Structures are given as C-alpha cells and as structure tokens.
Amino acid sequence: MSILVVGSVAFDGIKTPFGEREKILGGSATYFSVAASFFTDVRVVAVVGDDFSATEEAVFRERQIDLSDLERVAGQKSFYWQGEYGYDLNVAKTLDTRLNVFADFKPKLSDAARKTPYLFLGNIQPQLQTEVRQQVAAKIVAADTMNYWISNAKPDLLEMLKGIDILIINDAEARELAEEANLIRAAKRILTMGPKRLVVKRGEYGAAMFSPTSYFAVPAYPLEDVFDPTGAGDTFAGGFMGYIAACDSADEATMRRAIIYGSVMASFNVEKFSCERLSKLSHPEITARFRELQKITHFEEGIAPQRLAV
Amino acid sequence: MSILVVGSVAFDGIKTPFGEREKILGGSATYFSVAASFFTDVRVVAVVGDDFSATEEAVFRERQIDLSDLERVAGQKSFYWQGEYGYDLNVAKTLDTRLNVFADFKPKLSDAARKTPYLFLGNIQPQLQTEVRQQVAAKIVAADTMNYWISNAKPDLLEMLKGIDILIINDAEARELAEEANLIRAAKRILTMGPKRLVVKRGEYGAAMFSPTSYFAVPAYPLEDVFDPTGAGDTFAGGFMGYIAACDSADEATMRRAIIYGSVMASFNVEKFSCERLSKLSHPEITARFRELQKITHFEEGIAPQRLAV
Numbered sequence: 352m353s354i355l356v357v358g359s360v361a362f363d364g365i366k367t368p369f370g371e372r373e374k375i376l377g378g379s380a381t382y383f384s385v386a387a388s389f390f391t392d393v394r395v396v397a398v399v400g401d402d403f404s405a406t407e408e409a410v411f412r413e414r415q416i417d418l419s420d421l422e423r424v425a426g427q428k429s430f431y432w433q434g435e436y437g438y439d440l441n442v443a444k445t446l447d448t449r450l451n452v453f454a455d456f457k458p459k460l461s462d463a464a465r466k467t468p469y470l471f472l473g474n475i476q477p478q479l480q481t482e483v484r485q486q487v488a489a490k491i492v493a494a495d496t497m498n499y500w501i502s503n504a505k506p507d508l509l510e511m512l513k514g515i516d517i518l519i520i521n522d523a524e525a526r527e528l529a530e531e532a533n534l535i536r537a538a539k540r541i542l543t544m545g546p547k548r549l550v551v552k553r554g555e556y557g558a559a560m561f562s563p564t565s566y567f568a569v570p571a572y573p574l575e576d577v578f579d580p581t582g583a584g585d586t587f588a589g590g591f592m593g594y595i596a597a598c599d600s601a602d603e604a605t606m607r608r609a610i611i612y613g614s615v616m617a618s619f620n621v622e623k624f625s626c627e628r629l630s631k632l633s634h635p636e637i638t639a640r641f642r643e644l645q646k647i648t649h650f651e652e653g654i655a656p657q658r659l660a661v
Numbered sequence: 662m663s664i665l666v667v668g669s670v671a672f673d674g675i676k677t678p679f680g681e682r683e684k685i686l687g688g689s690a691t692y693f694s695v696a697a698s699f700f701t702d703v704r705v706v707a708v709v710g711d712d713f714s715a716t717e718e719a720v721f722r723e724r725q726i727d728l729s730d731l732e733r734v735a736g737q738k739s740f741y742w743q744g745e746y747g748y749d750l751n752v753a754k755t756l757d758t759r760l761n762v763f764a765d766f767k768p769k770l771s772d773a774a775r776k777t778p779y780l781f782l783g784n785i786q787p788q789l790q791t792e793v794r795q796q797v798a799a800k801i802v803a804a805d806t807m808n809y810w811i812s813n814a815k816p817d818l819l820e821m822l823k824g825i826d827i828l829i830i831n832d833a834e835a836r837e838l839a840e841e842a843n844l845i846r847a848a849k850r851i852l853t854m855g856p857k858r859l860v861v862k863r864g865e866y867g868a869a870m871f872s873p874t875s876y877f878a879v880p881a882y883p884l885e886d887v888f889d890p891t892g893a894g895d896t897f898a899g900g901f902m903g904y905i906a907a908c909d910s911a912d913e914a915t916m917r918r919a920i921i922y923g924s925v926m927a928s929f930n931v932e933k934f935s936c937e938r939l940s941k942l943s944h945p946e947i948t949a950r951f952r953e954l955q956k957i958t959h960f961e962e963g964i965a966p967q968r969l970a971v
C-alpha cells in the first residue's frame with residue numbers, strides 16, 4: 352500500500368568533524384520518503400522555494416517518489432537549517448533556522464493524497480500535523496515531533512497525539528513529553544495520550560517499541576564510521592513505515608521487522624551527507640544488514656549449570 | 662568450576678531520590694560473589710576491618726561463599742564509599758572515599774585460591790590486580806577497571822590488560838581507555854591491548870560484547886523501578902563470570918548466554934539497596950527474566966515486501 356508523508360523538503364548547512372557542506376538537500380520528508388521508497392510507493396506533501404532545482408527533484412524522481420503534492424512558491428526560498436556536530440555526534444548544535452516558505456505553509460491535499468492508506472506526519476507544527484491528519488482517511492497514522500513543540504506547543508501536540516496510531520520520537524523527547532526520567536514509565540504514560548504504539552529512537556543504542564501488551568528492543572547496527580547523523584531519525588521512520596505499508600499489516604511480528612528495517616536504513620544514512628548513501632542503496636545491501644542484526648542479537652537458551660538447579 | 666574474585670568488601674553510604682542508608686554492605690567483591698554464587702562455587706580475596714560483623718558475614722555464608730581468603734584487620738575499619746544519585750540514576754556523585762584497611766592491602770592467596778580455574782579481578786589498583794593474577798593459574802581471567810585508573814595509573818593498567826582474557830567495563834571507560842569516541846572503533850583498539858574479549862556495560866541501554874570475530878549486543882531488562890544502581894556493574898560481572906565458570910566453556914554461545922545472565926542479575930540488584938534483592942533471589946525468578954529477555958529481543962525474517970524485490 353502507498354504512503355503519504357508531510358514534512359519539510361529543505362536545504363541544510365552542516366558541519367561535522369569529518370566535513371562541511373553549505374547547502375545540501377535535507378528535510379524530514381526528504382529523508383523519510385527516500386528511505387520508504389525502497390519498500391513502497393510514496394507521495395510527498397511539502398513546500399519548496401524556487402531554489403529547489405532539477406538536481407534536487409531528480410533525487411525524488413529516481414526513487415519514483417510522487418511529487419504531485421509538492422507546492423512550489425516562486426520568489427521565495429526553501430526551509431533552511433544550519434547545524435554543527437562535535438565528535439560524539441549525538442547532539443546537533445543549531446546555528447541557524449530560516450523557515451522561509453514554511454512560515455505560511457498550509458498543506459492542501461489532492462484527492463489522491465487524501466485516499467493514501469498510510470500516513471506519516473513528519474516533525475512540523477503539531478497544529479499542521481492535525482490539519483493534515485484530518486484530511487486523510489488513512490488506516491495507520493504515525494507521527495514524529497521534537498523538544499521544541501513539547502516545550503512551546505504542548506496543547507496542540509496533545510491534541511495531535513489523540514489522532515495517531517504510532518508515535519516515533521527519541522529518548523529525550525519521550526522523557527520530556529511524559530515528564531518522567533524512567534523510559535519504561537514514560538512510555539506507559541505516553542500510551543495513555545492517544546498512540547497505541549510508541550517507537551523510541553536511541554541513536555547509537557538502537558531502538559525500542561512499546562505497546563500496552565508488548566515491548567521490543569534492538570541495538571543499533573554497529574558502525575565504525577558515522578559521518579553525519581542528520582536525518583537518521585526520519586530515515587528510520589521511513590524504513591519503519593515503508594515496510595509496514597508494504598506488508599499492509601500491523602501485527603507485532605511485522606512491527607518488529609519494521610523496527611529492524613528502520614534501523615538498517617538509518618545506519619546507511621549516517622555514512623554520507625544528505626541522501627548520498629541512501630539514494631545509491633541496493634536491496635541486497637539492505638537485506639545483508641537485516642541479517643547482520645539478526646546475527647548480532649541472537650542467543651539461545653542453554654543448559655542450566657549445576658548450581659542454578661540447586 | 663569454581664571462581665575466585667579479588668576486590669573490595671566494603672560499606673557504602675548511599676542517597677538516591679528514593680531513600681538513604683548510612684552504612685550498608687557493598688564493595689565489588691561482595692556484589693560479584695553474591696551474583697556468581699547462583700551459578701557456581703565462589704571464593705573471595707579481600708580485606709575488612711573489625712566493623713565487618715556476623716551480620717555482614719551471614720550474607721556470604723548464606724550463599725555458601727568461601728571466606729577463607731578474607732583478611733581481617735583488627736583495630737581498623739573497612740573500606741567506605743559514600744555517594745549520591747540524582748533522578749536519572751546514571752551517574753553517582755562520590756561524596757567521600759575512605760580506603761581504611763584497603764590502603765595497605767597486599768593480597769596473600771591460599772594454595773586453594775591459587776588453583777581456582779576462573780578468576781575475576783574486581784576494580785582495584787591495576788598493580789594489585791596484576792599481583793593477584795600472577796599468583797593464580799586460572800584458565801580464564803576477567804577484569805574490571807574504572808576511569809580513575811585510566812587517568813591516574815595507565816601504565817600499570819596497560820600491563821594488567823596484557824594478562825587477562827576478558828575486560829568488563831562501561832561505555833565511557835571503553836571510550837576513555839581507547840581515546841576514541843566511536844565505541845566500535847574503541848573496542849577494536851582495546852582488543853589489541855591484551856584481552857581477547859571486551860564486554861561493555863551500558864546501564865539502561867544494555868550490554869555489548871566484542872571479540873576479533875564476533876559482536877553481540879542486548880538491550881537491558883526493562884525496569885520501571887530502579888531504586889539504587891550501586892553494584893550493578895559488579896553484579897553483572899558476577900552473573901556473567903559465574904555462568905561461564907559453571908558451564909566451563911568459552912564458546913560464543915555460552916558467552917552470549919552469560920551476557921544475558923549478567924544482565925538479569927544486574928536488573929534484580931538495582932531494585933533494592935545493597936544485596937537485599939540479590940540475596941533473596943530464586944532460580945525460577947532468574948530463569949523468568951532470561952526468557953523475558955529472549956522474548957523482547959526476538960524477531961524473525963519475514964517475506965520481503967513487493968518493492969523490496971524490485
């Protein structure tokens with residue numbers, strides 16, 4: 352089944368200890384859709400300025416991503432984010448944010464978009480997420496958010512949460528949203544706010560998934576070279592939701608595999624700037640890392656040693 | 662097979678957001694030996710003062726831990742550590758450390774101790790660890806250390822590392838020892854320093870194990886109530902080494918199960934002060950958490966969705 356994503360298609364200025372780029376393709380909807388496109392058909396709802404050229408468009412076209420719902424505003428620039436990472440690569444320091452075309456974005460969905468069965472609400476103002484959600488008759492709706500909205504738009508955010516099935520956020524966001532330091536308790540609290548499932552992204556520590564009746568956790572794919580973590584969370588969400596939409600199933604086994612595919616896609620994304628690594632992925636590469644994650648997490652019950660049985 | 666542990670048998674003064682104790686039984690050798698005693702016979706090499714009373718001794722006796730090599734110094738006090746934890750419980754703030762009897766500790770091993778086939782060098786001065794290691798004809802030697810020794814006794818520490826098979830340290834210690842922010846790279850570097858295996862304890866994120874040819878990672882057992890994290894690392898090491906010694910095997914499958922038993926024992930330990938929870942454990946409780954960890958980490962390869970196969 353196909354999937355609709357609303358979020359940013361943007362330009363990033365990024366500095367990491369390993370390199371620097373002034374203006375490269377980025378944005379939550381970009382990373383999400385490229386990752387999801389390896390699993391199913393994807394349609395993007397977003398807004399760009401006239402700095403969005405044929406070069407950027409080609410990244411989407413090559414992955415057969417539907418841009419019919421991409422709004423273009425003449426005489427204006429696309430959303431721009433500038434950030435910097437230190438050696439630990441876990442936290443980005445935001446140097447500049449320019450909303451540009453995003454300041455007045457009012458998503459108008461096409462009829463085709465409104466009928467998409469799977470929907471992902473990328474990290475934008477919670478009120479916009481709710482407006483989009485209300486226009487789409489999706490069977491499964493997932494959303495992301497960030498600390499900024501938790502601090503500055505909590506009522507809107509809580510309203511948005513009531514209308515979704517799956518919330519996909521990171522560790523710190525989960526603790527902040529629930530106002531609870533213990534992640535297991537935080538998850539329980541979040542599951543009373545609307546979502547039936549909570550997926551927690553933990554960066555180099557992997558990911559965890561909570562439902563009222565299940566808990567699943569997986570370590571991250573081990574990487575020696577993390578080049579640029581920008582977009583890892585959206586790429587994770589793209590692999591996760593893309594796989595679920597492709598399977599058209601919401602059972603626990605599918606959800607768990609989806610977590611693995613999300614982890615795998617994110618592991619590729621951080622190896623290069625922008626979508627450079629993602630765009631060039633092959634299916635055998637994806638499958639190889641899925642199997643590698645199976646191997647590195649596998650253990651079996653053995654014989655209980657003597658004193659255990661005492 | 663039996664296991665020998667050298668480390669501290671001490672008293673702790675602990676304050677957490679959930680409670681406070683002025684003087685309770687603690688120390689690396691204490692937590693290690695109580696945890697390991699659920700799997701195999703354990704013998705402790707340590708020193709205590711005359712504040713170590715029948716009450717503390719009973720904790721060891723009840724677990725059938727051999728105290729023949731426990732030195733008692735009359736007229737002096739046992740090692741004392743005082744620390745405090747905030748709500749995130751990840752980092753202890755040391756308020757006071759009194760070496761007392763530990764200041765002049767020179768471990769003298771009995772003949773029986775020298776013949777123990779499994780040895781754990783708890784977190785003490787690296788030079789003492791080396792002295793003990795040289796006295797024991799063990800087939801597998803594991804060790805712990807801490808940031809203090811990495812910063813202040815690195816040459817002695819590097820010497821100690823040459824004589825051991827398995828190093829069991831935490832995340833931050835691994836990065837500091839290797840002088841490398843990326844954990845996978847840090848592990849590779851540490852495996853050139855002597856140990857054939859590196860076990861990395863990651864607190865609420867679980868544990869990872871590295872050898873030159875394998876990588877294994879497991880999330881932590883999910884706990885809603887972490888009461889006092891003191892001793893979690895030593896309890897983990899006790900479960901890990903206790904299981905290996907009990908199986909008398911060093912193959913990958915045994916090592917992986919040992920990581921799970923270590924995680925399980927640590928998860929119980931943090932639920933109460935001192936060894937209060939550990940001492941009262943039952944074997945069915947241990948097995949139940951082992952199986953729970955199997956369940957929460959389990960996923961299977963499914964059918965590849967359509968677009969994956971394109």
